[in-house]
Amino acid sequence: MKLLKLLLIIIIFIINFTKVNSVENNDDLVNKISKNIRCLICQGQSIYDSQSDFSISMRLLIRQKLAEGKSEKEIYGFLKDKYGQWISYEPEFNKKTIILWILPILLFIIGGAIILNKLFVKKY
């Protein structure tokens, strides 16, 4: 039963990270990207939420780039290139952030192991 659940989790996890293509128009795309970009002069707001000059300019810039035919990924890349990783709300998956992404899952597995140990190993 537990093994089944573990398998289920793994399958779901893999599915989670596969991208699904859906048709989005430019407006929706601007909003979608804006929600993931930090407003650099605000305290903890995305450029979607903020009405600061910087945010308005950024949204305009994103719209321009989309009109030029750049893809979502390219735009994120362009912005991260200019402003550093900090501007994107989704951390990358690279050498420096591998612990960030893996650690919770690692802890989950360790937790599972401890529980299994408790349930199946006889103590005297």
Next chain:
Amino acid sequence: MKNKILFIALLLFISFCLVVFFKSLNNSNVYIPDTPNKTVKEFKSKSLFSEDEISSEKILVNSDYYILNIWSSWCGPCRREHPKLMELSQNPSVKLIGINYRDNPKNAKNFIKKFGNPFSFIFVDTNGVISIELGAYGVPETIVLNKDKKIIKKFVGYLDDKSFKELNFILK
């Protein structure tokens, strides 16, 4: 025995966390993005004093150093650093170019008339997109380029005495 190891490991880990938090308390919160050796891409805009659109390629020529200064008439710190810009404009190896950020042209012209024009050319950036393309995010910002138009230094915010000294040192 296992418990002892666990205890010591926990102790070490917690101490490590303490040190990290302690250090992070002392870190400054101002974020200055690292832009190692990026070349400024071409941009086009009209000047503050004429309606013709000109490309940056035509302006960023014939100088050892270029300084792009992003300013606005409504920005207080820009007013404060203006005298330093006037001083900079006397430096023959430097071409000082202004980018008027999200401003009303009349107010901008008045500002220049009142306080002097240190710029050999002023681009108009009405919606802020040019500044963002340069990697700036507010006013004032000062970007130093070498003669190949590579960004060698960025000053975010008002040019205080320390930054100004540093700027002059770079220009030697």
Next chain:
Amino acid sequence: MIANQIGYYSLTLGLIFSITIIPILVKNYNQHTQIIDKRIFSISFFQFFFVLVSFFGLVISFINSDFSNETVYNNSHTTKPIFYKISGTWGNHEGSLLLWLLVLTFFIFLFLIKSKEQPKKYRILTVIFQQIIIIGFFLFVLITSNPFNYLFPIPKEGLGLNPILQDPALAIHPPILYLGFVGSSIIFSSSLAAIVHRYISKNWAYHIKSWILISWFFLTIGILLGSIWAYYELGWGGFWFWDPVENVSLMPWLSLTALLHCILVLQKKTALTSWTIILSISTFILSVSGTFLVRSGILNSVHTFANDPERGLFILFFLFFLIFLSLIIFSIFNKNKSNNEFIKFNLISKETSILINNWFIMYFLSVVIIGTLYPIFLEVLTNEKISVGPPFYIKLILPFLIPFLIFMSIVPYLKWVKSEFIKVNVELILLFVLCLIISFLIFKYFGFESLIISILTPFTFYLFLTTIKDFLSKNQKNFAQKISHFGFSFLILSILLNSIFSSEVIVNLKEGEKFSFKGGTIIFNSLEENNGKNYKSIIGNFEINDNKNYSIKLKPELRIYNQPSIITSEADIKTSLFNDKFLVMNSVKNREYFNVRYQVKSFMIWIWISALILAIGGLFSLKKKLYEK
């Protein structure tokens, strides 16, 4: 002026009491009598009393706009409405710390008078540990964050409070939240006392359950209020942003929820003792860590208080002092607990399901902690700054939510302590098929969301329906649990449907213009100007016509405050059972035209109601327990 003096000296008196009680506690501890020294009761009472007086001193200073007080000067203004003058008392760093002290001292006094059947030594130890915390906070306030600092010459006007904070939900949000956060201090102190006294037993669990329920209830409501405020006030229709400060309130909540489940096991059977203690300690430690992160200036968030490294330093060291203290006490006194742990759980039993429940909750907790703290560690170690925002949390939490929901659906069908096999119920299978059909219809009509959401949906429905089924079943046992679980499933469902069905339109409009979109038309009829109490208001008269020619009027507002000089945007929200219609406008180019955001947020009200139901379940459990006595 006098209120100031009284406030300050009361606080100092409180500190004196908090210190003088210690030797009396120690002496009483060593005495053979089973009775607690009456002086302990009275000193504990006076400690609370003087903090209360001090607190009122500050409130009065705020009401009187006494700007000789630095805190009042920084955070108030003569034109503020009186309700917000009062709530301004705790809407700032110094005042909120007084609130901390208030709850700390009140709860320990309450604990003393409500724990008469408990062993004397255990009670005294609890008070001692709590006093350590109280003294720490007294020192913190008096040394680094004195709410009664003098200003001379006395300014004529204050610097005003941020108008965004002038909101009823936000006004009561801190006191309620603190009852939760700070309330967990009792759980902390009492569990440390219980370890030392070797009193971790069914009796202790039964007794501490009330405190856990109280803390949990207020923490849930506190977080709910914060979300409600964010939704109505911040103007962009979101209610949770995975903002560091929000996360910081979620962490103790998760830990407390796990603890609540553990205590339900411990009160019937001596099992999971060490783990329960670890959770008890962690909850309060997470609360104090949260306080540290929010006030030290380390985090970048909309919610942060003013940064002050000196204060950060104090809390940092105090926090780690508490952590080291707990660690040492735990390791010294928790020695022979393994004897009790050797009871092997039946594979399919309540204990196992609580273990699994905790397993998942700890996973969610670790995601939140790691996501919030990782940037800090990375920056210190590698000087690189990264952001961890909603995409991270959603990607890591959602997949695990699915097995969690499945698990929750199955659990009620297990019996307490012993159980055979899960009886496969035809009814259950039919219910699940129904959920698959509903989900399929949703996606057929509304379009395919991400794969993960598609899988999540039928299971969310399934949990929802099974909790309703439990509710209606003849068996009236565990009524409180059923309410809370129903509330939880309903909450997840509401949030899910909200994210699938909500839509929005953003457009720039001039007065008189209209805009057509897929769902209808937005008409910007006119602008009107008004004067409010301490602001000038500009109201946009909008009309939204949908495709069936049903029209509603919405009037979002821009407020121009004078002190401090801020412009806020107030959304107009029309709530119905099925959705909220949400309109907000912002001025662009000096009111030449307006950026208009129209959102249809589905099932919004059910998010609030379900969270409330979740909390009420806790209240029922508390009522039942107090009634039983």
